[in-house]
Amino acid sequence: MMKKLFAKLLTKAASQNNRLFLITGDLGFGVLMDYAEQYPDQFLNVGVAEQNMTGVAAGLAFDDRVVFTYSIANFPTLRCLEQIRNDVCYHELNVKIVAVGGGFSYGAAGLSHHATEDLAIMRSLPITVVAPGDLWEVEQATQAIINRPGPCYLRLDNTSAPTQDLSNSSFQIGKARRILEGRDITLMAIGGGALHVAYEAAQQLRELQIDCRLVSMHTLNPLDKEEVLDAARQTQGVITVEEHTIKGGLGGAVAEICLESGVLPRAFYRIGLRRDYGCIIGSQAYLRDQYKISAEEIVKQAKALLT
Numbered sequence: 612m613m614k615k616l617f618a619k620l621l622t623k624a625a626s627q628n629n630r631l632f633l634i635t636g637d638l639g640f641g642v643l644m645d646y647a648e649q650y651p652d653q654f655l656n657v658g659v660a661e662q663n664m665t666g667v668a669a670g671l672a673f674d675d676r677v678v679f680t681y682s683i684a685n686f687p688t689l690r691c692l693e694q695i696r697n698d699v700c701y702h703e704l705n706v707k708i709v710a711v712g713g714g715f716s717y718g719a720a721g722l723s724h725h726a727t728e729d730l731a732i733m734r735s736l737p738i739t740v741v742a743p744g745d746l747w748e749v750e751q752a753t754q755a756i757i758n759r760p761g762p763c764y765l766r767l768d769n770t771s772a773p774t775q776d777l778s779n780s781s782f783q784i785g786k787a788r789r790i791l792e793g794r795d796i797t798l799m800a801i802g803g804g805a806l807h808v809a810y811e812a813a814q815q816l817r818e819l820q821i822d823c824r825l826v827s828m829h830t831l832n833p834l835d836k837e838e839v840l841d842a843a844r845q846t847q848g849v850i851t852v853e854e855h856t857i858k859g860g861l862g863g864a865v866a867e868i869c870l871e872s873g874v875l876p877r878a879f880y881r882i883g884l885r886r887d888y889g890c891i892i893g894s895q896a897y898l899r900d901q902y903k904i905s906a907e908e909i910v911k912q913a914k915a916l917l918t
């Protein structure tokens with residue numbers, strides 16, 4: 612699971628860097644226990660007070676700390692937007708906001724725990740936005756944002772795509788990772804759940820003799836402009852996939868780049884939440900199917916675009 616790997620990686624990093632500091636909003640006890648026990652002077656539980664958590668993080672960052680805040684995705688973002696904007700981003704502080712449970716990861720907890728607007732909101736701020744698609748990307752992204760100056764948002768998922776051949780892989784913030792080459796259509800996905808269903812769809816499309824390119828767009832801000840334009844120029848269509856509203860997230864960002872550059876894909880479609888909220892309660896997989904964020908829907912739309 613992504614959050615367990617993140618906690619393990621941060622614990623290891625804290626042993627080598629006493630500037631690291633972790634603040635939780637009264638959760639993650641099973642995941643963060645090793646860190647808290649080993650580095651009590653680099654850990655704080657502020658309770659269910661996420662806005663205060665962000666303010667405390669800003670204060671510690673002013674004291675030359677690299678501060679991670681940790682909570683379920685919508686709480687350290689939507690609830691703390693003013694503090695992120697005014698305290699963290701305005702002062703360009705080394706605060707790294709870690710959101711666990713992106714999209715429908717906490718589907719059974721209902722609307723209050725669904726994170727389906729966070730990417731759109733966070734990318735509108737001067738903050739690095741990263742959403743890894745598999746466990747290898749979690750490992751790479753965690754180290755990258757530790758070393759990257761300024762505010763960062765790390766969005767983790769309860770699920771992840773299977774890690775593919777890494778022989779030619781490299782991770783760089785702002786540089787997409789092309790997992791599969793293809794000439795017919797491009798699937799661009801962000802986050803673990805979205806990359807997982809996109810990978811399944813790519814395999815099904817290849818069985819239908821459709822040559823599918825698959826891209827993990829793990830960084831939303833800054834977005835890899837060249838990868839987007841290559842897809843628009845070199846393939847017959849682009850489909851974006853996100854466990855998030857289609858308003859303002861990855862699909863919106865890709866469309867903006869294409870329109871402003873005057874490089875229009877021959878066909879374009881956004882896979883994501885096509886209503887304001889996900890009001891159904893159920894498992895993450897169930898909600899993906901209900902809202903058509905699925906391999907079957909991707910295949911259906913790809914076939915339609917290429918017709």
